[in-house]
Amino acid sequence: MKDKLFAALKGQQADYIEIRLDESSSSRLVYRGERLEEAGRTASSGGNVRALVRGGWGFVSFNNMQDLAAKVTQAVQHARHVGKEESYFSPVTPVIDRVEASFKKNPVEVPLSRKKELMDEYNRLLLDTPGIQTTSIGYTDVKKKVTLATSEGAYIEQGRIDLNLRLTAIASRDGDVQQVGLSMGSRGDFAAVEGLHDQVRGIARRAVDMLSAPHVKGGTYTVVLDPILAGVFVHEAFGHLSEADHIYENPKLREIMVLGKRFGGKHLNIVDGAAVPGYRGSYKYDDEGTPATKTYLIREGVLNSRLHSRETAARMGEQPTGNARAINYVYPPIVRMTNTYIEPGTTTLEEMLGDIKEGVYACNWYGGTTSLEMFTFSAGEAYMIRHGKIAEMIRPVVLTGNVFTTLHNIDAIGNDLEMNQGGGCGKAGQSPLPVSNGSPHIRIQNCLVGGK
Amino acid sequence: MEEILSIARKSSDSAEVFQLTSTRTPVQFEANRLKQIQTKESVSTALRIMKNGRVGFAQANGPIKAEDIVNMALETCQFGHEANYRFPPQSDYGKVEVFDGAVEHFNIDEMVKTGESIIDAIRSHTPDIVCEGAVACGAATCSIANTSGAQFSFRRSNFSVSMDGMLVRDGDILYVGDILTSCHPVLDYRGLIDEILRQLDLARNNASIRSGTLPVIFTPFGVSAALLSPLISAFNGKTVLDGASPLKDKKGELVFDRKFSLIDDPTIAFQPGSTPCDDEGVPARKNYLVTEGKVVQFYYDLHTAALAGTASTGNGNRNGGLPSPSPHALVIGTGVMSRSDMVKQIREGLIIEQLMGAEQGNILNGDFSGNVLLGYKIENGEISGRVKDTMVHGNVYHLLHEIAGMGNDTRWIAGFVNTPSIYCPAISVSVK
Structure with a gap:
């Protein structure tokens, strides 16, 4: 294969060319209520060629692997059509390496019948809870091998196994419908979705309780986020703005995002890194062959670094960080997060709640999104905080913030970092990309909460 | 094959x-x-x-x-x-x-x-x-x-x-x-x-708005961002079958304002959402979901229709797996009011063009909350500027139950929904 790819790359006039081939197989189980809606398998194979000529990019993706040289030629032609200046592309030492998929309890080798048995158990627990109207369960595992060959002489084969489970309990009464979800994921360990029975019972119970919960009154509150929601918060509130492709060609944003600028208090440290091992966003090389790193986006409250591809790094005169990722062969790599988290501090949850007269404790997630400046993140569950204690349940809330003020308003960071492996990230049509988010409990002053 | x-x-x-x-x-x-x-x-x-x-x-x-x-x-x-x-x-x-x-x-x-x-x-x-x-x-x-x-x-x-x-x-x-x-x-x-250019002109100045209950105009983009997901979920035959749709027992009932109609229409020539048949070979057809405020029909694929004891409505669409019910192209009935007439009627209110986060709430129930990514303040019948750091909170069924006016400015948004502006008397606004 190696010789075939290098042969196809030969004899072209381009500043850089890569061929990326992608082979994967997945299995999935989907339930709606009592019904197993889908037991399915998918096999995918395809590839792409990306070429850089004088600052312009050409990209060709395909399923049919025949005549790779012609596809390389087409990508180079496209790039030449675009390129009018000089290319910026950070040098990376080309490596030849092979990284096998790491796994503990390999989900691919667990028989479909065992997966179904486990999902049946969870589904039964949910459905047997009085007040639960229906459920939704989606389980997927994917085994993937990606091969990258570049005109610089790099040849990297990387395998990975990813699994993802989302369980939702849906309760209903008098036309009112409420839901609570549980998301789990792992890099190649089926055990991550085993033994969740207590948590599953918990989401069912809370979905039913939520039917009697009132809406919060909209306005600003002191908000405490649990580690799961705080992980979504850090991803939306700061992670996306750290992606250099948003910034590198926008002079005004570059001014605003100048390294050394203060975004939060001294206690705030935000990290992203695929070199942090063992999570869904972990890998050895990104999709441009750059070795993974661990990057401090914010160190002691100050903008320290950002996430780069080889192009954005070269254009900004910074080092590539190994964050160029493509969800599959249909797309070119773009700057993405990997494992993003707030480093733990020293405050306990009790201390954090201690002096709050009236506030909101927001947990779990539905989702989050950002416009870079303003962002929203929605809790899956929420409670009032009254006189330092977590009090009555309220309906789930959507919180919003502004990147230039909200991080300053974090006034307490807990000592209880947890990484959340569920869900996935979407950007430029590439979704859901396996990532992980994490944080300890955090407290945000003066946070805007939507409500009646 | x-x-x-x-x-x-x-x-x-x-x-x-x-x-x-x-x-x-x-x-x-x-x-x-x-x-x-x-x-x-x-x-x-x-x-x-x-x-x-x-x-x-x-x-x-x-x-x-x-x-x-x-x-x-x-x-x-x-x-x-x-x-x-x-x-x-x-x-x-x-x-x-x-x-x-x-x-x-x-x-x-x-x-x-x-x-x-x-x-x-x-x-x-x-x-x-x-x-x-x-x-x-x-x-x-x-x-x-x-x-x-x-x-x-x-x-x-x-x-x-x-x-x-x-x-x-x-x-x-x-x-x-x-x-x-x-x-x-x-x-x-x-x-x-x-x-x-119109969006740029309207957003040239920032305006501050107060918290409270205010009249709101959703532009066609705003309708698509704020109101659509809950409706798509509620009319899905599968949600109805599971008892998770607030409309499950409302067929034939007046749930929406009489000015509101909704059709899934895959038959319009040269529209990207149009198709002669769905992804399981059932001829596609125009499905009237809401007519003059009344719930008429839900949409089904073959499997869900069989479970529900009805026929497929030609809505079995695929997204990398087995077919499941989804609409082809939604058409909301047009109205007669110009957007400027809507604005003139409002002393203090809000226009929502883009809403961020609306799809992340409990859409099953019709509730949504979002940050107004692009929206304008109306003061004394005129647009005074862009609002920022503003949350709105609403429920699709409450909003569409009492509509003050449907616009005559119908257009396609991304080839998936065809809608006019919708003017509603009240939405909850929270401002920092």
Whole structure:
């Protein structure tokens, strides 16, 4: 294969060319209520060629692997059509390496019948809870091998196994419908979705309780986020703005995002890194062959670094960080997060709640999104905080913030970092990309909460 | 396809093969200039079989041996859902035009020129703006064959022009944008430029708004961002069947304002959402979901319809797996009020153009909360400026139960929804 790819790359006039081939197989189980809606398998194979000529990019993706040289030629032609200046592309030492998929309890080798048995158990627990109207369960595992060959002489084969489970309990009464979800994921360990029975019972119970919960009154509150929601918060509130492709060609944003600028208090440290091992966003090389790193986006409250591809790094005169990722062969790599988290501090949850007269404790997630400046993140569950204690349940809330003020308003960071492996990230049509988010409990002053 | 079907036929009771072959050429612009040209070719093949009363399913993206995909489907078949329906026989698929050969090999230089002239027009209005967008053309062939005798294939073309602008002013980021889509080449894009310039003009100054309950106008973009997801979920036959739709027992009842009508219409010529049949070979048809405020119909695929004891409405669509019910193209009935007349009637209120986070709430219930990404304040019958750091909270069923006016400004948003502006008397607004 190696010789075939290098042969196809030969004899072209381009500043850089890569061929990326992608082979994967997945299995999935989907339930709606009592019904197993889908037991399915998918096999995918395809590839792409990306070429850089004088600052312009050409990209060709395909399923049919025949005549790779012609596809390389087409990508180079496209790039030449675009390129009018000089290319910026950070040098990376080309490596030849092979990284096998790491796994503990390999989900691919667990028989479909065992997966179904486990999902049946969870589904039964949910459905047997009085007040639960229906459920939704989606389980997927994917085994993937990606091969990258570049005109610089790099040849990297990387395998990975990813699994993802989302369980939702849906309760209903008098036309009112409420839901609570549980998301789990792992890099190649089926055990991550085993033994969740207590948590599953918990989401069912809370979905039913939520039917009697009132809406919060909209306005600003002191908000405490649990580690799961705080992980979504850090991803939306700061992670996306750290992606250099948003910034590198926008002079005004570059001014605003100048390294050394203060975004939060001294206690705030935000990290992203695929070199942090063992999570869904972990890998050895990104999709441009750059070795993974661990990057401090914010160190002691100050903008320290950002996430780069080889192009954005070269254009900004910074080092590539190994964050160029493509969800599959249909797309070119773009700057993405990997494992993003707030480093733990020293405050306990009790201390954090201690002096709050009236506030909101927001947990779990539905989702989050950002416009870079303003962002929203929605809790899956929420409670009032009254006189330092977590009090009555309220309906789930959507919180919003502004990147230039909200991080300053974090006034307490807990000592209880947890990484959340569920869900996935979407950007430029590439979704859901396996990532992980994490944080300890955090407290945000003066946070805007939507409500009646 | 024939080979897969003939092998599958031997080892199962019935079978269906669905194949989608497509080519797409997006020309992409970043930072106000041409950045990347792509060509994407893809082929995917899905096999659904029924054996011993159960359904098996496998999909291949890319080439696959016929025996392999049949074996994958057979493996899943022992666990699959009950085979309580039959694959539909060949039928009269009617005539819905969705292919224009002029799109297929559209000239790349023309596409580049389109993008560049849009960027020029926007920048001559607002020099500091940074534009990003794409002009894309593509064509797909969709084929279905099953052991009930159906064999059908059609081609669909797609052309889109999209442009977003980002304007940074003193730690203040403004987004504007528009998208045009068609099965024909989009040659007249003046409307897109006008729309973006209109957004820029209205957002020129910031205005502060107070917390409270205020009248609101959702522009067509606002309707699409804020109100659509809960409705798509509530009219889904599967949500109804599971008892999770607030409309489950409301068929025939007046749930919405009489001014509100909603149709899923895949029969409009040369619209990207149109199709002669759904992804399981059931002829597509116009489905009236809401007529003058009354709930008329939900939408179904074959499997869900069989469970619910009804017939498929031709809404079995695929998204990488088995078909499930989803709408093709939603059309909200147009009104008579101009947007400026709506604005004139409001002493203090809000216009919502883009809402962020609305789809992340409990959409089953119709509740939504979101940050007004692009919206304007109305003061004494005039638009006074852009609002920021503002949350709204509403419920689709309350909002659409009492509508003050439907606009006469109907347009397509991304080829998926056709809607006018909707003016509602009250929404909850929270401001920092």
